[in-house]
Amino acid sequence: MSHGKLREEKDCLNCGHIVEEHYCPHCGQQNIERRQPFHYLFTHFVEDFTHYDGQFWGTLKNLFFKPGKLTNTYLEGKRQKFVPPVKLYIFVSFITFFLFAVFPPYEMSSKHDKSRLEQIQKAQQKAVPILEKELEVIKTKNEHTKKDSLKIEKINKEIKEIVSDKKLTDKLNLDTRLDKSLNFNGYSTRKSFDSAKAKNPSSWDFINVPFAHKLFELKENGVTKREILKKLGEVSFHNLPKALFIYLPVFAFFLWIFHNQRKWWYFDHGIFTLHYFSFLLLTILIFSMLYKLTTVLNNTVNIFIYLLMNVLLFYSMIYFFIAHYKVYRTHGVISFIIGSILFMFNFFAFMFLVAGLGVVSFLMIH
Numbered sequence: 001m002s003h004g005k006l007r008e009e010k011d012c013l014n015c016g017h018i019v020e021e022h023y024c025p026h027c028g029q030q031n032i033e034r035r036q037p038f039h040y041l042f043t044h045f046v047e048d049f050t051h052y053d054g055q056f057w058g059t060l061k062n063l064f065f066k067p068g069k070l071t072n073t074y075l076e077g078k079r080q081k082f083v084p085p086v087k088l089y090i091f092v093s094f095i096t097f098f099l100f101a102v103f104p105p106y107e108m109s110s111k112h113d114k115s116r117l118e119q120i121q122k123a124q125q126k127a128v129p130i131l132e133k134e135l136e137v138i139k140t141k142n143e144h145t146k147k148d149s150l151k152i153e154k155i156n157k158e159i160k161e162i163v164s165d166k167k168l169t170d171k172l173n174l175d176t177r178l179d180k181s182l183n184f185n186g187y188s189t190r191k192s193f194d195s196a197k198a199k200n201p202s203s204w205d206f207i208n209v210p211f212a213h214k215l216f217e218l219k220e221n222g223v224t225k226r227e228i229l230k231k232l233g234e235v236s237f238h239n240l241p242k243a244l245f246i247y248l249p250v251f252a253f254f255l256w257i258f259h260n261q262r263k264w265w266y267f268d269h270g271i272f273t274l275h276y277f278s279f280l281l282l283t284i285l286i287f288s289m290l291y292k293l294t295t296v297l298n299n300t301v302n303i304f305i306y307l308l309m310n311v312l313l314f315y316s317m318i319y320f321f322i323a324h325y326k327v328y329r330t331h332g333v334i335s336f337i338i339g340s341i342l343f344m345f346n347f348f349a350f351m352f353l354v355a356g357l358g359v360v361s362f363l364m365i366h
Helices: 039-050 055-065 069-075 085-102 111-139 146-172 190-199 205-220 225-257 266-294 299-328 332-363
Strands: none
Touching (some): 069 266, 069 299, 085 225, 085 266, 111 146, 225 332, 299 332
16 A cells, blocks of 8 residues: 655654554544645545455455455454445445446447438338339239249338338337327316316325426427436436435344344345445446447357346346345344245335436436
């Protein structure tokens, strides 16, 4: 680990005590010069979060390959060997969402894709009349040979496939305006909706009214479907860290409910949750980066990457059960049953949170 330049004086700048070596025995402050080279800011930041003396890499290794060990070690009181849970979660969150900002996990259709789509649609529009004309020429013959019959069958099949493909490309082309006939609960304008709500209010108006107003606003402004999806993805992404942070105590609360409150404190469940969520964030990050690689590598390598992604997905699903069993030390069958119930509860609770996040994200589109 690199340090700042040490002071020649032996008095601590923070508390005034005598410092025999690097750190003050009274307050723990490092006895370094008040002014350091500019690069010290970055090295100090890295050291503070990752502890490059081995603590960080040892923490990551145990987090991934020894589910539950970090939690058990911390709860046993051995807290210097690994990165503390809160610091680990903050650092993992920072790295994950920083890389997501640089390499977004979602990608809307690019201009190149849109241009290619338009070319395909134009080619389809030209192909049908040509085939129909060719079909007419064959049909005008007085007598049809077997070859003509096969040709007619082939042309009809090609026309059918082109029409089917055109419908598909029309669906893929998201760069269309919101349909003027689009309505919300049968109301096509904000005025008619507000008038109806004034006469017949509902207990769900706190959600319906702002959602409908935003929909009518986007419709009136001529916003495209592609723009809405892109903005929705961007806003949802920026709200995701908040959603995960909000859900941390909820996850720990479910653990607290299903385990002996005398034996396990809420604090203990919080430590387990921080470690588990750190693992999930890193898994999501690795999964996304692997997916990014598939867009630039050849098919042969991609087969291996997709296999690795499936293994990672499966491991992330069983990780909770392994960690839960090793931390709470319940009987194998009981641990699996409790783990399954907790998994189900948290799945539906988090989906509810994601749905709420989606609504908030939609309302924040501008």
